[in-house]
Amino acid sequence: MSQLKTKITDLLKIEVPIIQGGMAWVAEHHLAAAVSAAGGLGIIGAANAPADWVRGEICKAREITDKPIGVNVMLLSPYADEVAQVLVEEKVPVITTGAGNPGKYMEMWKTAGSKVIPVVASVALARMMERGGADAVIAEGTESGGHIGAATTMTLVPQVVDAVQVPVIAAGGIGDGRGIAAAFMLGADAVQIGTRFVVAKESICHSNYKERILKAKDIDSAVTGRSHGHPIRQLRNQMTKEYIQKEQEGVPFEELELLTVGSLRNAVIDGDVKHGTVMAGQIAGLIKKEQTCKEMIEEMMKETITLMQGV
Ligand code: TUI
Numbered sequence: 001m002s003q004l005k006t007k008i009t010d011l012l013k014i015e016v017p018i019i020q021g022g023m024a025w026v027a028e029h030h031l032a033a034a035v036s037a038a039g040g041l042g043i044i045g046a047a048n049a050p051a052d053w054v055r056g057e058i059c060k061a062r063e064i065t066d067k068p069i070g071v072n073v074m075l076l077s078p079y080a081d082e083v084a085q086v087l088v089e090e091k092v093p094v095i096t097t098g099a100g101n102p103g104k105y106m107e108m109w110k111t112a113g114s115k116v117i118p119v120v121a122s123v124a125l126a127r128m129m130e131r132g133g134a135d136a137v138i139a140e141g142t143e144s145g146g147h148i149g150a151a152t153t154m155t156l157v158p159q160v161v162d163a164v165q166v167p168v169i170a171a172g173g174i175g176d177g178r179g180i181a182a183a184f185m186l187g188a189d190a191v192q193i194g195t196r197f198v199v200a201k202e203s204i205c206h207s208n209y210k211e212r213i214l215k216a217k218d219i220d221s222a223v224t225g226r227s228h229g230h231p232i233r234q235l236r237n238q239m240t241k242e243y244i245q246k247e248q249e250g251v252p253f254e255e256l257e258l259l260t261v262g263s264l265r266n267a268v269i270d271g272d273v274k275h276g277t278v279m280a281g282q283i284a285g286l287i288k289k290e291q292t293c294k295e296m297i298e299e300m301m302k303e304t305i306t307l308m309q310g311v
Pocket residue numbers: 024047074076097098099100101119120121125140145146147148149230232
C-alpha cells in the first residue's frame with residue numbers, strides 16, 4: 001500500500017490522508033467501515049438523524065472493522081445535543097462538524113478524548129475554531145456538494161493554512177490523485193472526499209443516484225437556497241429548475257421548503273432523481289466508475305504519490 005504520512009495520518013492514526021465526507025443518508029455504517037478498513041477515515045453522517053440511530057450505526061461499523069471511525073455532526077440538526085452526548089458515551093475518536101459553530105460541544109468532546117475537526121468555510125471561523133481547541137480544521141470550498149460556503153477550495157485552503165497552526169484538511173472539488181496532490185501543494189495535510197465515495201460499491205445509495213453522478217458533466221450542478229442563505233449544491237433536475245425559478249420570483253422560504261421536504265431521502269433511498277435532492281459536488285463530472293472504497297483509495301494514493309515524486 002502506498003504510504004504518505006502527514007500530521008493528519010499521525011493525529012488520527014490512519015494509513016492514508018483521506019477522510020470521507022459525512023454525507024446525509026449516504027454516510028452510514030457500510031460506507032464508513034469500508035473507507036476505514038481501506039486505511040482512510042470513514043465517517044458516519046449524523047445529519048438530521050436521532051441519537052439512537054447514530055449509536056446503532058457506530059456499533060454496526062465497529063462490527064465490520066476495528067480501525068478508527070468518525071462521526072459528523074450536522075449542527076442544524078434538531079438532535080445535535082443528544083448526538084453530541086452519544087459521541088461522548090461511545091468514545092468516538094474523531095468528530096467532524098458541519099453547517100455551524102460547534103463551540104458549545106468542544107469542551108465535552110475534548111474531555112472525552114475525541115479529536116474535533118470542524119468544517120469551516122472562512123478564515124474567520126477557522127481562527128475561532130482553533131482558539132476554541134479544534135485539533136484540525138476542514139477547509140471546504142464551494143465546489144462541494146450539499147451545504148456550501150462562498151470561497152473556492154483553491155482560494156480558501158492556502159488562506160486557512162496561513163491563518164492557523166493546526167493541520168488543515170482540504171475539501172471541495174477533490175476526486176482523484178491530481179486533486180489530492182494539488183491540495184498538498186496548497187498546504188493541506190489531508191483531503192476530505194464526498195462525491196466519489198457516493199458511487200462506491202459499498203455505498204447504499206440508490207443506483208439511479210449513482211448513475212446521475214457517473215453521467216454528470218462538468219457544469220451539471222446547481223445551487224438552490226441562495227435567496228434565503230442556505231445554499232445547497234446538487235445536480236440539476238426538475239426540482240432545482242422549479243426551485244430556482246420560484247426563488248427568482250421572490251417566493252418566501254416557507255413555500256420553497258415544501259419542495260424539499262424529505263427530498264434527499266427520496267433521491268438517496270428511493271431513487272427519485274427527478275424530484276429529489278441529488279447532492280453532489282462539482283467534481284461529479286470526473287467520476288466515471290463504481291469501485292470499492294479500497295480500489296478508489298489505492299488508485300488515488302498511487303496517482304498522488306506519482307505526481308508528488310515529480311515535484
Ligand atoms: O455541512 C456541510 N454540508 C452539508 S450539511 C447538509 S444537510 C442540510 N440540509 C439542508 C439544509 C442544511 C443542511 C448537506 N450538506 N458541509 C460543511 C459545511 N459547513 N459547509 C459550510 C459549512 C459552514 C457554514 C457556516 C460551517 C460553519 C458555518 O458557520 C456559521 C456560523 O454559525 O458561524
